[in-house]
Amino acid sequence: MGFSELVVKTLICRLRPGSVWKSGLRKDAPRQIQAVDRMSIGKEEWQLEERRLQHVLTEMNEAISELSKQLSTQGEDLRVWRGEFWEDVTVNMATAEDALETVASITQQARVMSEQERRQERDRRRFHVLKRMVKSPYFGRVDFTEAGETNTEEIYIGIASYFDEKTDAHLVYDWRAPIANMYYDGMPGPVEYETPMGTVQGTMHLKRQYLIKDGKLLSAFDMGAVIGDTILKEVLGQRSDTQMKNIVATIQAEQNRIIRDDRSKAVFVQGAAGSGKTSVALQRIAYLLYKHRSWLSHSQVLLFSPNPVFMSYVSNVLPELGEENIKQTTFQKYAEHRLGNAFHIEDAFDQLEHVLTHESDPALPARMSGIRYKSSICFFHLLQGYKQWLEQDGMQFRDIMLNGRVLVSREQMEERFYTHAPDAKLASRVQMMRAWLLDELERLAEQCIWDDWVGEEVEFLEKEDYYRAYKSSIWGDADPGEHHKAESTLRKKVVRQRFAPLRKQVKQLAFVDVYGVYQQLFVEGMVERFAKREDIPTDWLEICAYTRRRFQEGTIPYEDITPLLYLQELIHGVRRYMDIRYVLIDEAQDYSPFQLQVMRTLFPMAKLTVLGDWNQAILPHQTRQSGLEQMTSLFAEGEAQQYEMNRSYRSTSQIVAFTRELLTDAKPVTPFNREGPLPVVRKLAAPEDLARKLHEDIAAIRAEGYESLAVICKSHQECVQTYARLQGHVPITLVDKEDQELASGVVILPVYLAKGIEFDAVVIYNFSQENYSRESDRKRLYTACTRAMHRLFLYVQGEVSPFLAQVDPNKFTWM
Numbered sequence: 001m002g003f004s005e006l007v008v009k010t011l012i013c014r015l016r017p018g019s020v021w022k023s024g025l026r027k028d029a030p031r032q033i034q035a036v037d038r039m040s041i042g043k044e045e046w047q048l049e050e051r052r053l054q055h056v057l058t059e060m061n062e063a064i065s066e067l068s069k070q071l072s073t074q075g076e077d078l079r080v081w082r083g084e085f086w087e088d089v090t091v092n093m094a095t096a097e098d099a100l101e102t103v104a105s106i107t108q109q110a111r112v113m114s115e116q117e118r119r120q121e122r123d124r125r126r127f128h129v130l131k132r133m134v135k136s137p138y139f140g141r142v143d144f145t146e147a148g149e150t151n152t153e154e155i156y157i158g159i160a161s162y163f164d165e166k167t168d169a170h171l172v173y174d175w176r177a178p179i180a181n182m183y184y185d186g187m188p189g190p191v192e193y194e195t196p197m198g199t200v201q202g203t204m205h206l207k208r209q210y211l212i213k214d215g216k217l218l219s220a221f222d223m224g225a226v227i228g229d230t231i232l233k234e235v236l237g238q239r240s241d242t243q244m245k246n247i248v249a250t251i252q253a254e255q256n257r258i259i260r261d262d263r264s265k266a267v268f269v270q271g272a273a274g275s276g277k278t279s280v281a282l283q284r285i286a287y288l289l290y291k292h293r294s295w296l297s298h299s300q301v302l303l304f305s306p307n308p309v310f311m312s313y314v315s316n317v318l319p320e321l322g323e324e325n326i327k328q329t330t331f332q333k334y335a336e337h338r339l340g341n342a343f344h345i346e347d348a349f350d351q352l353e354h355v356l357t358h359e360s361d362p363a364l365p366a367r368m369s370g371i372r373y374k375s376s377i378c379f380f381h382l383l384q385g386y387k388q389w390l391e392q393d394g395m396q397f398r399d400i401m402l403n404g405r406v407l408v409s410r411e412q413m414e415e416r417f418y419t420h421a422p423d424a425k426l427a428s429r430v431q432m433m434r435a436w437l438l439d440e441l442e443r444l445a446e447q448c449i450w451d452d453w454v455g456e457e458v459e460f461l462e463k464e465d466y467y468r469a470y471k472s473s474i475w476g477d478a479d480p481g482e483h484h485k486a487e488s489t490l491r492k493k494v495v496r497q498r499f500a501p502l503r504k505q506v507k508q509l510a511f512v513d514v515y516g517v518y519q520q521l522f523v524e525g526m527v528e529r530f531a532k533r534e535d536i537p538t539d540w541l542e543i544c545a546y547t548r549r550r551f552q553e554g555t556i557p558y559e560d561i562t563p564l565l566y567l568q569e570l571i572h573g574v575r576r577y578m579d580i581r582y583v584l585i586d587e588a589q590d591y592s593p594f595q596l597q598v599m600r601t602l603f604p605m606a607k608l609t610v611l612g613d614w615n616q617a618i619l620p621h622q623t624r625q626s627g628l629e630q631m632t633s634l635f636a637e638g639e640a641q642q643y644e645m646n647r648s649y650r651s652t653s654q655i656v657a658f659t660r661e662l663l664t665d666a667k668p669v670t671p672f673n674r675e676g677p678l679p680v681v682r683k684l685a686a687p688e689d690l691a692r693k694l695h696e697d698i699a700a701i702r703a704e705g706y707e708s709l710a711v712i713c714k715s716h717q718e719c720v721q722t723y724a725r726l727q728g729h730v731p732i733t734l735v736d737k738e739d740q741e742l743a744s745g746v747v748i749l750p751v752y753l754a755k756g757i758e759f760d761a762v763v764i765y766n767f768s769q770e771n772y773s774r775e776s777d778r779k780r781l782y783t784a785c786t787r788a789m790h791r792l793f794l795y796v797q798g799e800v801s802p803f804l805a806q807v808d809p810n811k812f813t814w815m
């Protein structure tokens with residue numbers, strides 16, 4: 001029996017019974033990485049690789065046990081240090097000099113301790129990375145001879161580097177090291193890579209991929225002229241997870257270029273559904289944290305995500321790569337934080353839900369037109385013009401009141417605002433007004449000390465206050481003036497207490513009525529002063545009426561959040577987060593050009609990475625002009641680099657072939673070569689069929705080894721109704737926008753919450769003419785269908801959606 005046969009035999013023994021094999025590859029997608037005979041290297045090479053692997057594992061295991069010992073002694077040392085902290089510092093506050101010395105001694109002691117803690121943290125992280133690495137120390141290798149040299153170096157690449165100090169050898173290189181770039185970007189032959197010292201040229205003799213699991217070498221492939229994708233196929237065939245995984249072992253060249261592009265001020269990526277945009281974003285963060293590790297900390301990188309479920313879905317990738325998680329936020333969170341809670345703030349989901357469920361509302365067209373206008377760059381410029389006008393006229397203030405009496409009236413403020421320093425900029429004038437008001441409050445507080453109401457409130461003070469105020473007159477020389485002084489002290493206390501909230505409000509600039517100033521824009525005849533007539537929507541008066549009504553009802557519509565926030569920044573002075581150096585925006589098609597412009601203002605020191613698929617633009621602010629074009633036009637020539645990714649890694653070829661025909665003018669999407677069954681269109685004869693069919697499909701996917709199935713509806717309202725029908729018949733979880741993480745198993749959710757996530761199987765609920773026939777439904781349907789990795793089912797009650805007529809009948813089956 002030859003070596004290869006032996007391996008096949010040994011490995012096949014470990015496969016599940018009933019597995020079907022065809023020329024070494026399974027026809028259907030394997031659910032988990034299996035031990036398979038895919039060893040394209042010769043017997044001797046295989047043995048050498050196994051021996052080397054054993055050597056690396058031995059070294060790593062030794063390092064792990066060494067680190068483990070170190071960590072436990074460090075922990076013990078730190079406990080002792082903390083316990084003895086005060087013994088090691090001499091506290092002496094006798095004189096100012098002694099106090100200074102004491103402070104210096106405490107600072108020194110604290111510094112030593114925090115250095116210890118940092119070292120322990122570093123070792124702890126290294127320990128966890130090594131624990132992960134022993135399962136799979138590396139995934140790739142290149143053999144490289146530098147030009148002018150004779151020796152060929154074997155460069156093994158893994159999730160982190162491993163340096164053997166005994167032999168002074170780099171046993172594994174970090175995938176982010178400059179030399180590792182060859183692995184992702186080059187092929188055997190002449191190659192080069194960039195380093196901080198310049199370009200290194202040479203020849204690559206070999207490029208090899210490994211599959212190592214639990215410390216065992218399962219397969220090894222050499223790659224020739226064509227990039228081997230067997231291991232990628234293996235990885236993509238696995239079942240989905242509620243947590244996204246890193247892709248460093250199989251990053252593709254087109255993804256690698258984006259991950260490592262650190263020259264451009266802004267990187268824009270238009271990527272087809274499943275092309276790896278989120279993966280690229282996360283691996284890029286890991287790359288940047290490594291490349292700039294001397295100055296960049298995880299707290300200086302910010303990722304804008306679509307919703308909390310998505311945040312939890314991606315939260316494992318960086319820790320898996322040995323990096324600390326970065327800050328994730330949503331635009332909504334930021335807006336709520338800045339706008340306070342005086343109004344109810346609508347979110348993007350409620351806006352979409354409103355649009356989907358009010359289709360026959362006569363007010364909807366005006367709202368839609370308002371949404372588009374308020375999200376546009378025209379409206380951004382309009383607000384800048386408005387700001388200039390406000391420097392001359394139109395600012396609105398709020399009276400400062402005490403006990404129902406006006407202390408400083410809005411008219412007084414307005415008068416002062418427009419007469420004092422009339423040439424100063426708007427925000428500076430607001431700051432001057434703030435200082436003036438604080439002085440005014442000080443003066444008014446002095447004035448009212450002997451007012452009757454103060455005397456009345458003195459009676460409600462605490463006993464201790466009386467005791468403190470009268471202490472000197474009781475125990476002192478009982479000078480009659482002392483009583484007057486004591487009463488004055490008590491009155492001052494009352495006045496201080498009553499004025500404190502007013503001072504706080506002034507400090508927070510609450511005296512400016514930003515909401516009033518914003519609403520003033522929606523008064524007839526106002527915007528014409530700042531906007532070109534042709535830019536103003538023809539139904540502007542209806543938009544004004546709608547906006548004023550919503551504000552009167554106490555709600556800020558989602559489309560007004562960004563302009564309101566921006567106006568507030570213009571009035572208060574733009575808040576700038578100078579510390580943030582990289583901002584990444586995933587699902588960028590959900591953002592308007594206006595929002596992007598605001599983000600640029602907020603993070604002036606940050607390089608931007610904007611990743612989106614404008615074919616999945618399902619929020620109502622989209623206009624006919626491509627959102628990507630509008631966004632890139634905000635940058636000067638040469639500032640922004642654009643990339644496209646048109647290969648889909650998520651879904652089987654059959655699902656990609658089906659979904660791409662749902663779109664009309666999209667760029668062709670190339671599926672990754674992974675086969676599966678055709679999408680199924682199921683006719684439901686009666687509503688009761690739903691639970692039965694779902695049962696059958698769940699059972700079918702489980703029999704194939706898959707687990708997650710999402711029933712995707714158009715709206716939350718539809719989800720709630722369908723969920724009620726399924727409850728008690730099918731074990732299913734309803735996903736809500738407030739959910740913090742994705743439930744496993746079978747879930748039901750609206751399409752806007754399924755964005756960015758994937759499932760083994762997807763059921764499109766109610767693929768009927770009634771539900772999916774308008775142009776605006778097309779992208780919703782596309783987004784929903786492209787969540788499927790292995791199986792796609794479309795259930796229809798009644799007439800099927802006309803979008804199906806566009807699809808080649810060979811690309812799906814009826815059942």
Ligand SMILES: Nc1ncnc2c1ncn2[C@@H]1O[C@H](COP(=O)(O)OP(=O)(O)OP(=O)(O)O)[C@@H](O)[C@H]1O
Nearest residue numbers: 247250251252273274275276277278279649650756
């Ligand atoms: N190079 C790769 N190697 C292995 N898996 C990959 C690779 N690129 C992408 N994938 C996988 O493909 C799937 C889709 O990736 P991802 O979610 O990043 O795509 P996306 O472009 O953000 O998708 P969408 O826009 O549809 O949400 C994920 O399971 C991801 O792990």
